[in-house]
Amino acid sequence: MSNTSTTSAGRASQQTELLRRREKLLGKNTPLFYDQPLHLVRGQGVHLYDVNGHEYLDVYNNVANVGHCHPRVVAALSGQASTLNIHTRYLHEAILDYAENLTSTFADPLSTVMFTCTGSEANDLALRVARHATGAMGIICTRETYHGNTSAVDELATLFRAGEAVGAHVKSVPFPDGYRPEGGLQDQELCDAYLRSIDQAIAEFQQEGIGFAGVLICPIFANEAVPNVPAGYLNGVAERVQAHNGLLIFDEVQSGFGRTGQLWGYEYVGVQPDIVTLGKPMGNGHPIAAVVASSELVNAFRSDVMYFNTFGGNPVSCAVAQAVLDVIEDEQLVSNARDVGHYLRSGLQDLQQVHEVMGDVRGPGLFLGVELVSDRQAKQPATQLAAQVINTMKAKRVLISKIGPFDNVLKIRPPIVFSKNNADQLLDTLDEVLTELVKQGGIS
Amino acid sequence: MSNTSTTSAGRASQQTELLRRREKLLGKNTPLFYDQPLHLVRGQGVHLYDVNGHEYLDVYNNVANVGHCHPRVVAALSGQASTLNIHTRYLHEAILDYAENLTSTFADPLSTVMFTCTGSEANDLALRVARHATGAMGIICTRETYHGNTSAVDELATLFRAGEAVGAHVKSVPFPDGYRPEGGLQDQELCDAYLRSIDQAIAEFQQEGIGFAGVLICPIFANEAVPNVPAGYLNGVAERVQAHNGLLIFDEVQSGFGRTGQLWGYEYVGVQPDIVTLGKPMGNGHPIAAVVASSELVNAFRSDVMYFNTFGGNPVSCAVAQAVLDVIEDEQLVSNARDVGHYLRSGLQDLQQVHEVMGDVRGPGLFLGVELVSDRQAKQPATQLAAQVINTMKAKRVLISKIGPFDNVLKIRPPIVFSKNNADQLLDTLDEVLTELVKQGGIS
Numbered sequence: 001m002s003n004t005s006t007t008s009a010g011r012a013s014q015q016t017e018l019l020r021r022r023e024k025l026l027g028k029n030t031p032l033f034y035d036q037p038l039h040l041v042r043g044q045g046v047h048l049y050d051v052n053g054h055e056y057l058d059v060y061n062n063v064a065n066v067g068h069c070h071p072r073v074v075a076a077l078s079g080q081a082s083t084l085n086i087h088t089r090y091l092h093e094a095i096l097d098y099a100e101n102l103t104s105t106f107a108d109p110l111s112t113v114m115f116t117c118t119g120s121e122a123n124d125l126a127l128r129v130a131r132h133a134t135g136a137m138g139i140i141c142t143r144e145t146y147h148g149n150t151s152a153v154d155e156l157a158t159l160f161r162a163g164e165a166v167g168a169h170v171k172s173v174p175f176p177d178g179y180r181p182e183g184g185l186q187d188q189e190l191c192d193a194y195l196r197s198i199d200q201a202i203a204e205f206q207q208e209g210i211g212f213a214g215v216l217i218c219p220i221f222a223n224e225a226v227p228n229v230p231a232g233y234l235n236g237v238a239e240r241v242q243a244h245n246g247l248l249i250f251d252e253v254q255s256g257f258g259r260t261g262q263l264w265g266y267e268y269v270g271v272q273p274d275i276v277t278l279g280k281p282m283g284n285g286h287p288i289a290a291v292v293a294s295s296e297l298v299n300a301f302r303s304d305v306m307y308f309n310t311f312g313g314n315p316v317s318c319a320v321a322q323a324v325l326d327v328i329e330d331e332q333l334v335s336n337a338r339d340v341g342h343y344l345r346s347g348l349q350d351l352q353q354v355h356e357v358m359g360d361v362r363g364p365g366l367f368l369g370v371e372l373v374s375d376r377q378a379k380q381p382a383t384q385l386a387a388q389v390i391n392t393m394k395a396k397r398v399l400i401s402k403i404g405p406f407d408n409v410l411k412i413r414p415p416i417v418f419s420k421n422n423a424d425q426l427l428d429t430l431d432e433v434l435t436e437l438v439k440q441g442g443i444s
Numbered sequence: 445m446s447n448t449s450t451t452s453a454g455r456a457s458q459q460t461e462l463l464r465r466r467e468k469l470l471g472k473n474t475p476l477f478y479d480q481p482l483h484l485v486r487g488q489g490v491h492l493y494d495v496n497g498h499e500y501l502d503v504y505n506n507v508a509n510v511g512h513c514h515p516r517v518v519a520a521l522s523g524q525a526s527t528l529n530i531h532t533r534y535l536h537e538a539i540l541d542y543a544e545n546l547t548s549t550f551a552d553p554l555s556t557v558m559f560t561c562t563g564s565e566a567n568d569l570a571l572r573v574a575r576h577a578t579g580a581m582g583i584i585c586t587r588e589t590y591h592g593n594t595s596a597v598d599e600l601a602t603l604f605r606a607g608e609a610v611g612a613h614v615k616s617v618p619f620p621d622g623y624r625p626e627g628g629l630q631d632q633e634l635c636d637a638y639l640r641s642i643d644q645a646i647a648e649f650q651q652e653g654i655g656f657a658g659v660l661i662c663p664i665f666a667n668e669a670v671p672n673v674p675a676g677y678l679n680g681v682a683e684r685v686q687a688h689n690g691l692l693i694f695d696e697v698q699s700g701f702g703r704t705g706q707l708w709g710y711e712y713v714g715v716q717p718d719i720v721t722l723g724k725p726m727g728n729g730h731p732i733a734a735v736v737a738s739s740e741l742v743n744a745f746r747s748d749v750m751y752f753n754t755f756g757g758n759p760v761s762c763a764v765a766q767a768v769l770d771v772i773e774d775e776q777l778v779s780n781a782r783d784v785g786h787y788l789r790s791g792l793q794d795l796q797q798v799h800e801v802m803g804d805v806r807g808p809g810l811f812l813g814v815e816l817v818s819d820r821q822a823k824q825p826a827t828q829l830a831a832q833v834i835n836t837m838k839a840k841r842v843l844i845s846k847i848g849p850f851d852n853v854l855k856i857r858p859p860i861v862f863s864k865n866n867a868d869q870l871l872d873t874l875d876e877v878l879t880e881l882v883k884q885g886g887i888s
Contacts (some may be wrong), residue, residue, distance in 0.1 A: 013470075018535050026532075026543060026556065028747065033749065041536075042528050043528045063754060068529070069525065069527065069529065078525070081730075082513050083485075083514075084512070085730075086487060088470075090476075091459070095464065111469075112469060118565065118753070120565065121561075124594045131601035151596035154572070268842075280754060285529035285530070299471050301471075306772070308475045310507060311731040316729070432833040
């Protein structure tokens with residue numbers, strides 16, 4: 001690194017050079033955050049540090065759930081990696097200990113785990129299990145969703161596909177949104193209106209000879225921008241799935257491991273699925289993920305299909321995941337997510353009194369969404385403002401993102417070690433940024 | 445752990461308990477090696493150690509390519525995991541350094557890399573890239589193959605599917621086998637006979653309106669039991685792929701990173717593919733994998749598809765993979781694989797003079813196959829003997845496996861730090877085991 005990098009011009013040219021290399025080596029359009037991308041070099045707890053030594057409050061990264069570079073997690077990783085790292089076709093006690101500890105946190109009959117490396121692999125495997133069990137191919141998921149990047153899971157996605165048709169084996173249904181309720185319907189009436197789409201999709205699958213395998217859905221609708229979905233909706237979905245002998249798969253890649261203020265999203269919403277998929281925060285950044293289901297489902301699948309995942313559930317991954325589970329328990333992070341989440345949500349609701357653009361504040365635990373609108377009555381999405389907000393927040397050293405069908409919902413999803421002090425810093429900065437940007441005028 | 449575990453009966457009951465827990469927690473039929481499964485606790489270099497302190501020579505595990513728990517790899521993992529572990533939507537220099545070092549080992553135009561976590565994800569992504577580029581769905585692969593476990597990649601598999609039909613978008617073709625040449629054909633005549641299957645599959649895809657996207661194949665036919673495929677065959681495949689505007693994808697999950705005595709399998713076979721997929725040994729057990737292709741292919745894909753892999757190519761994975769690449773270079777492991785592979789193959793050929801059951805000795809570098817037959821003329825597969833051999837070898841503390849359409853090919857595929865002394869131990873043990881088992885009679 002030359003001395004020029006310490007000057008502002010040097011830093012800018014270094015950044016340009018990195019971007020040039022990145023485009024050449026990883027390809028054009030490889031996803032990147034922010035108008036001025038962030039060059040990170042270090043992480044600790046809820047903080048990230050850039051190449052210039054600036055400290056950022058991380059209010060975005062849910063993967064590092066128990067905090068960046070948690071020493072217990074790193075120690076477990078290093079210790080096991082220097083002892084033994086091998087696939088699971090030999091016996092290893094720690095793998096079983098972790099499998100036991102993990103499954104013991106689930107309600108019966110969710111007692112058996114199939115390890116994979118990524119949430120995408122877990123969702124792909126869940127589809128295979130559901131299709132095997134039902135002998136049918138049809139999967140229902142929601143609009144504005146994303147469940148991963150394999151060919152089969154990508155068929156479910158609508159979020160990043162810009163109107164591309166979903167596969168023949170997939171039907172996407174709209175979901176009820178308490179903030180923008182169609183026809184102004186409320187509660188059970190709103191649910192019923194949307195549950196008719198489920199009925200219709202099941203009927204169509206049956207008419208088409210594809211058959212109905214199940215519903216794959218995130219219990220907190222994370223990628224749909226954590227909308228306020230009326231309580232009866234998921235219950236209605238579960239009833240329909242059961243009535244038509246399908247399987248209810250909850251993608252808990254985002255809602256799991258304490259995020260909602262409950263350990264599992266299904267506890268938060270009070271509806272039990274047949275299959276749960278886990279991912280992102282399971283190893284705090286180490287690639288481990290899983291499918292949890294009944295032993296009946298797993299045994300039936302495994303009796304016909306030789307499923308093996310070379311890296312899945314190896315001793316290193318399980319040691320890391322065990323450390324994550326231990327930290328969540330010992331540092332009482334589930335109740336922290338609940339308490340600080342509640343505190344932060346209240347703070348955001350207070351800000352909502354001051355800032356007209358904050359149309360809606362919502363979300364479970366430490367996964368909050370703030371929908372920005374240019375007009376509270378018309379609920380006109382303030383898409384451009386949302387982009388300005390996240391870039392200006394970043395300039396003030398607070399990292400958040402945006403999401404939603406209109407890309408106008410601020411996405412607030414920090415590591416769950418987030419404290420009330422951290423929440424105050426976020427609230428103060430957001431207040432400042434919204435004041436500045438709205439004063440500059442031109443909300444759109 | 446109770447004191448009973450130090451007695452033989454105690455060890456047996458401990459093993460029974462582990463198997464019971466494993467079946468309950470991971471499901472019945474979760475794959476497991478050996479009649480009496482091995483309970484491992486430690487690994488170092490080419491050795492593995494069981495719970496009773498016994499040392500095993502590892503002549504099977506290709507994932508720990510540079511040796512189990514290599515200190516430089518562990519140090520890189522620990523160092524980066526305690527500094528920063530985050531996804532790639534921020535800038536990070538070490539990711540680009542690794543991408544540059546990795547792609548610089550490939551011939552033009554293979555200059556761009558898309559990171560994933562597993563070989564399955566890499567092959568799944570390669571299918572997406574090929575199907576996107578060609579606008580066609582049809583993929584040709586070989587019989588007796590396996591390329592991974594996602595829904596789309598599993599469609600290609602025949603190896604673990606017991607006659608199950610492949611998907612509509614996949615056609616499996618037979619491959620030429622120098623040991624069992626159909627009709628006694630040799631060399632180019634044998635190639636031509638089998639290349640007609642490729643022509644036919646392409647024509648069928650076109651007639652069916654599915655179109656031809658490409659061929660996905662392991663250049664050394666690893667899962668097909670490393671048959672002696674005549675030199676002209678892969679050239680003929682490449683010509684046909686090009687003539688029909690498809691893409692040639694080499695699955696180098698097993699043949700890559702020095703295994704063949706060349707860094708890449710495509711160099712070993714002398715045929716250049718359009719896309720290469722990497723996996724298993726890339727991180728010596730850490731979950732990192734990749735697709736390498738031309739910038740044109742990657743840019744065209746990325747311009748239409750938002751592909752993102754949360755853990756893929758993160759700073760920790762890249763630090764580990766960089767250490768693996770450095771060790772391969774600094775310890776001259778490619779030439780070691782070539783030299784020790786040659787030495788081992790010669791030793792096996794010497795044993796073949798003594799043991800009638802060793803019908804064929806073959807394979808590149810440190811991936812050797814020994815086909816066991818009960819009759820050299822008739823080439824009757826000695827399937828049961830192969831199972832006895834690997835279990836008896838294990839009892840004598842040498843780990844190998846078996847593979848092939850008849851499950852009668854000994855699979856010899858050690859970490860490539862394997863030495864000539866290690867080879868001698870393998871050869872002596874195999875000699876002893878074959879002598880014992882054949883003396884006991886009943887080759888079948």
